[in-house]
Each structure stands twice: as structure tokens, then as C-alpha cells.
Amino acid sequence: MSEIRVENVRKVFGDFVAVQASSFVVEDGEFLALLGPSGCGKTTTLRMIAGLELPTDGKILLDGEDVTFNRARERDIAFVFQLFALYPHMNVRKNIGFPLKSQGMGRAEIRSRVEETAKLLRIDHILDRPVSGLAGGDRQRVALGRAIVRRPKCFLMDEPLGTLDAEFRSVMIRELRELHNRISATTIYVTHDQLEAMAMADKIAVMNHGVIEQFGPPQEIYDRPASMYVADFIGSPPMNFIGFNGGLKKGGNEIAIDHVNIRLPELAEDVAPGEMAIGVRPEHIRLRDEGGLRGSVYETEYLGTNQIVSIAMVDGIVKARVPADLAFSHGQNVGLELDSERLSVFVKDTGRAVRRRAAGAAHG
């Protein structure tokens, strides 16, 4: 078990910058999700930590030891591949025991370690089966077994649930998190699925175009997105943006959009006048006739426990999550009331969030 420290790591493939000077620390026993769309550099980052790619610049430290240029096998890490990479010519038992064999461990000990691991993952009944006939979930467990059997310093997982169907995925999410709680090994988990990241991770790093846009606990990422990109990537439906033009003052807590005053959390910096946007999550909008901001109902999407109402505003579509029992008709004029404490403000051309002072939080 150990700490992973990534310092200014950069990776360039020819002309393409895959990862730009990224730094972050995964503390001992922590579960980090690297979250981002495909091609954002998350897998490359993971592969550099694993030793499957060498960084162009920067340092990687495992437990304080500089392993930047160490070979993969010298790092004592385990990697779970997207397609599991179970050795097709070996059965389940041999697959799980394969990492132990490289350490020259005796047969009896390999046997007992493999069986112990299989029991932990509830696959002890399929140990002597070939891997080719296994169902997706069992393959997943065998891949995990091969990773944990060695008790490595940390686990790296590259979209391990990507090929499973939705129903099974939620089962595996729970199992993975339970497993992590039990063995509490430092884990980095790459995914493009925000639900997986939110459900499992202690911390999330949201990546885009090789840059870590935000690094923090899931709640912080959700409530206080550091950029419009993060705000838009996280949440389903994502955060709404309502544009306005103006400047902001440190300590200010009110803006006007279409002559409607909107209260904001207290701001912590001055921003020169320009194109701005407030960000509001769908569930932080209430539809009230007396609401100042107005729009007309465009469509409704019924979800059972609640519904998503799309409202056409001057600026574009805003989606609100409201109780399912409210009835709306197409074209109906409604007023929007925003939950002031939960609003974010962004500078449009850079996309960054304006720093604010929120209730009790020390976050700048």
C-alpha cells in the first residue's frame, strides 16, 4: 500500500501532446478516478504510472521512490486492462497464479494464495475452467484476482467495466468499492463514465485535452466545478449555463440578467466586465410563476421519481429537474427560481469558474 505522486508529467507522441504537465497525489489507500472523454489523456497517464509508457517530462514517485524510468515489473503495481487481457491459453487458476510464478513462489503457496483470492472474489468454483468460456462478470473477477493476488503497492484500472452491460456494471461498481474498502489499496481508476467515478472514488481528476481540469472529492467536483468543461461533463443532464454581460466585484453577491436580479454566493475576486455565465444544476431550479427569469416549456421528459423540463429561454435551453407530479404543457410560460447558494459563475472565454466564498468552505 502506498502513495502515488505524479509531478509535472507530460507525454508527447510526435506532434500530439497527450498529457500536459499534470501533477497530483493519490494518498495511501485512496481511490482516485481519472475521468474524461476518450482521447483526453487519462489512459496515457495511467500507462505512465504503470511503466508501459515513459513520460516525456516529469517524475512519478511510488511511496517516495522515483520510478519514472523503472520497468513495469520493477514497480510492484497491478493493472486491470479494459479487455481484461486474460491469457487465453491458461485456465482461471493459472491466470490468477501467473504473477506469483514470476516471483518464484512455491507451488503449494501459489495454490493457497490463488484459492484465497478466488474465495474473496467468489470465483473459487470456476478455478479450473478455461477463461474463454467465462461470462463478462467472471472475466472481470478473474482479472481483478490476477491483480490482487500479488498484494501490490497499488492498483491501476483502465475502464475495467467498459464492456459490461449496464445492469451488471452497477453490481460490479458495488463489488469493486467493497473490495477496495476491504483491502484498502491505493487505486487509480480510469473511466469516461461519471457515474462510476462518482459512485466509487474518494477523489476524482477530471481531464480534458491532456489537462487535469479539476482534482477533488466527488462532491466538490459536482458542487463547485472549476471550469465550464467540468460543469458540463459532470451531471446528467449537465449544469445549465445562463449567459450575461458584466463585471464582478470581490464580495459582490448579486447580478442582473434581463433586468432580473439574481443572488449569488459571495464572490472572492474581481472580474473585468465581459461575457459571463452563471451555472446552475437542473435540480437547483424551481419552477414558480413568480420567478423572475422567464421561459416557455419546450419539452418534458418523465423519469418516474422526477421529470426533466426543458425551458426555452432567450439564451438557449435550460433544463430543470422538478417533481414528477407537476404538469406542464408545451409552450407554457414559466418562471425560474434559482437556488442562490448553489450557483456557480464562469468567465465565458476561458471557461474558468469565478472563485467564491461558500458557506464555511475554505476553498479559494
Added chain:
Amino acid sequence: MSTTAHSVVAPGRLSKSIAGAVVIIYALVTMIPLAWILLTSLKSPPDSISYPPKVIFEPTAEGYCNLFTTRSRQTDEYIESLGPPRGICDEITRKRNMVIVGESNYWPRFMNSLIIGFGSTVLAVFLGTLAAYGFSRFRVPLADDLLFFILSTRMMPPIAVAIPIYLMYRELGLSDTAMGMILLYTAVNVSLAVWLLKGFIDEIPREYEEAAMIDGYSRMQAFFKVVLPQATTGIAATAIFCLIFAWNEYAFAVLLTSGEAQTAPPFIPTIIGEGGQDWPAVAAGTTIFLVPILVFTILLRKQLLRGITFGAVRK
């Protein structure tokens, strides 16, 4: 898992039976010469050249006896003065007023074919596998040019360079040596091996080796423990192609070997000259010559099929 690229519509009964008939006819056309060779090898010399050709005849081992022995013609008195015949060949030979005076060169030539054929195949497949792995997995400078160069060695018939090779081999003392023939056939086959195997190794996901390397193995160990076992199909298919070439090669064998290292293909025709046209002996030599390739191909027929249809089948 695997699907063929064609046959979108299930074939009907009629087209199935037409296809079946075509396959059977084609099989007969290609098998009849082989069957005829086998039959001829069991005929007596007069039966073998009789017209119309005999399909039903009394089988005899004469062809095989003549293939493996050298004989000399003797007077009846001399033959009668000998003791009882030893073995069936002795008996057949005496009926033709001849006695066996020694063994022919067929076995040594056949053994040469085995040594040179399998030796060059093993070497070509070994080198080809390593080269193909390198081209497949590493960024080799000028990889495309090198691969084209390797392929280009097959662009003209090898016999076009026969004279320079003949002179080179004479200078190097490689003429009429098994080593020389192994090197030559390896050089010809290695290009085929590299290209075929590169295709197979490209198909094996890198993740397997990466997993093995993370699991504590070196790249070399990962190659032997994880890549090779999955490349066996490709290796087997490549080996058959290489063996068939080396086994059947005639032109270089005629040119570069005459005694010690002569292979079976140039030897078999020389049987014709020895005391009349002994077609049953030639047919016997050919039949035995076919056996190793036949056995090898039957053993590896699945891999061979996969090798031939390679590219049409995708996972």
C-alpha cells in the same frame, strides 16, 4: 467470434449441391494423378507402360525393391548356384535374371531432404518470428522500407540469381553441403515467414504482453510465455509453407548438389536412366517422397486452413 466476410444469404439447396459437385470433381481431378502414382509404384515394369493403361493388375513390390537397391544382370547358371533367396526383393530380382549388389542412394537422399527441409524451416520460422515480433511491436526505423525490402527478395524467381549463388557457394565451400542448402532455403523462406507471422502477431493484442510485464516478467519472458502460445496457429501455418517450398525445391538442388547433400527431387529422375525406364521405381520414390509432407499437412491442417484464409477471417 469469427464471421466470414461473404455468405450474407444462407445458400439454397440447389446451390449447395452444385457447390458440392464442383468440389468433388475438383478433388477427383487433383487426386487422380496422386492415385496413379501410387498405383504405378505397385505395378511391374511391363504393366506400368502397357496400353491401354491397366487399372486392375497384380500388385508387386518390384518398384520399391528397385528403388532401394542396385542390381546387376547375371547368367542363369550363376543365379541357380546361389542359395535360397533372402527376402522378397531378392526373389523378385532373381526372376528378372539379376542379383542385388547393394543399396541405392535413395535413403541418403531422402534423409538429406528431411535434414535440409526441416532444418531450413525451423531456422526460417525462428528468425521470422523474432523479426515479425520486432516489426509488430517496436518502432523500427524505416520499418516500411525494410519490410518492402524483405518482400522484394521474393519478387523475382530465385533461380534468376542461380549463377551468382553457384559461384558464391563454390568460393565459400558451401556447394554440395547440407549447411549451404539450409542457408539458401532459409534465405528464400524467411521473407515469407516474416510477412505471414507479422500478420498473425499484429492480431495478438499488446495487452497480453503488457499484462505479463506488469505481472513481473521481462519482455523476453512475456514473449515466450504469452505471445508464442497464441501465435502457434500462425507459426504452424508458416512452417508448412516453408517446408513445402524447401521440400519441393528442384532447380537449386540440381545446380548446387550432386553427391553428399543431394536431396530427393534431383535424385528421383536419375532412376529413369538406370537400366531402362523403370517407372515403378520412380513412382515408388515419388510416393515415399510425398509421405512426410502429407503427414505434416494432415497434422496441421487446421492451422494451414487458417493460414490460407488469413485476412478473410476477423475476430
